[in-house]
Amino acid sequence: MALQISRKHYAQLLKWAEQAAKEECCGLLLGHGGTVSEVVQAANISADRYHNFEIDPATLIAAHKEARNGGPQIRGYFHSHPNGLARPSKTDIAQAANDGRYWLIIANQSISAWEPRGDGSQIFALDAVPLIVEG
Ligand SMILES: [Zn+2]
Numbered sequence: 001m002a003l004q005i006s007r008k009h010y011a012q013l014l015k016w017a018e019q020a021a022k023e024e025c026c027g028l029l030l031g032h033g034g035t036v037s038e039v040v041q042a043a044n045i046s047a048d049r050y051h052n053f054e055i056d057p058a059t060l061i062a063a064h065k066e067a068r069n070g071g072p073q074i075r076g077y078f079h080s081h082p083n084g085l086a087r088p089s090k091t092d093i094a095q096a097a098n099d100g101r102y103w104l105i106i107a108n109q110s111i112s113a114w115e116p117r118g119d120g121s122q123i124f125a126l127d128a129v130p131l132i133v134e135g
Contacts, residue, residue, distance in 0.1 A: 002130040003076070003102050003113045005029075005036040010111060010133050016041050017080035017106040026053040028063050029076035029102060037072050044079075052091060053079040076102030084108050088126040096123045104131070 016025045023044065030038040042059035046052040055077065067073050086107040098118035103126055105112050113131035116123050
């Protein structure tokens with residue numbers, strides 16, 4: 001399934017990636033179904049922010065709480081690749097869960113969308129999906 005994001009949010013993600021420079025930025029994609037209606041930056045709490053990311057659990061907990069109270073759902077995650085790799089790394093695939101959520105990867109001033117393919121709790125790959133930028 002394709003993922004849709006507004007130009008404003010697309011530009012915001014590029015800006016956060018640029019501001020994080022050589023570190024990976026990360027955060028949440030909120031919305032419904034295949035539409036992103038909000039992007040939330042989170043602190044990267046990884047011990048190695050230059051090569052990895054780990055979303056601050058406080059941001060995740062707050063988003064889950066908001067979703068339970070009728071707010072937008074967590075539809076995915078974003079992070080940047082300062083090394084310019086415009087596809088999921090082996091670590092990304094190892095970290096992904098078979099949760100039906102999208103992954104956005106920001107690299108080289110561009111963003112690509114991915115979704116996990118797996119069986120039960122096992123992930124085989126993150127497959128490329130179209131990212132529609134409009135609105
Ligand atoms: Zn990555």
